[in-house]
Amino acid sequence: MLVTDPIADMLTRIRNANTARKEEVEVPYSKIRWEIAKILRDEGYIKACYWSNKGKKKPPIRIFLKYGANQERVIHGLQRVSKPGIRRYAGAAEIPLTLAGMGITIVSTSRGILTARDCRQRNVGGEVLCTVW
Numbered sequence: 001m002l003v004t005d006p007i008a009d010m011l012t013r014i015r016n017a018n019t020a021r022k023e024e025v026e027v028p029y030s031k032i033r034w035e036i037a038k039i040l041r042d043e044g045y046i047k048a049c050y051w052s053n054k055g056k057k058k059p060p061i062r063i064f065l066k067y068g069a070n071q072e073r074v075i076h077g078l079q080r081v082s083k084p085g086i087r088r089y090a091g092a093a094e095i096p097l098t099l100a101g102m103g104i105t106i107v108s109t110s111r112g113i114l115t116a117r118d119c120r121q122r123n124v125g126g127e128v129l130c131t132v133w
Helices: 006-019 031-042 116-122
Strands: 024-027 046-050 061-065 078-080 104-109 112-115 126-132
Touching: 006 024, 006 031, 006 061, 006 078, 006 126, 031 046, 031 061, 031 104, 031 112, 031 126, 104 116, 112 116
Parallel strands: none
Antiparallel strands: 024 061, 046 061, 078 126, 104 112, 104 126
């Protein structure tokens, strides 16, 4: 299957699994998807993410979703900002806040994939990939 926007595909898989209250979801491996999954884990939106580079074929990334005490969702929304047809770039000062700081914005910079908070601290801008709340 040919996917023209791998980040949107990853976000859609997570959104669908979250809506269906699945415990885990698998997404095909790529370096950018792995970095986004690690940010989601570090920011507390998912329990864990695993990927093993043993063997020749790259196995998928396994993302374990996180739910609250009464099975309420931790991830309320995922939105792709920069798309293949319309790229969105922002300087360090122009990176938008997600829900007045209640969510995160993930940015691709020259220093790697970072959150908006890290971009402001390091004073770097880049392509605004997605927002999570």
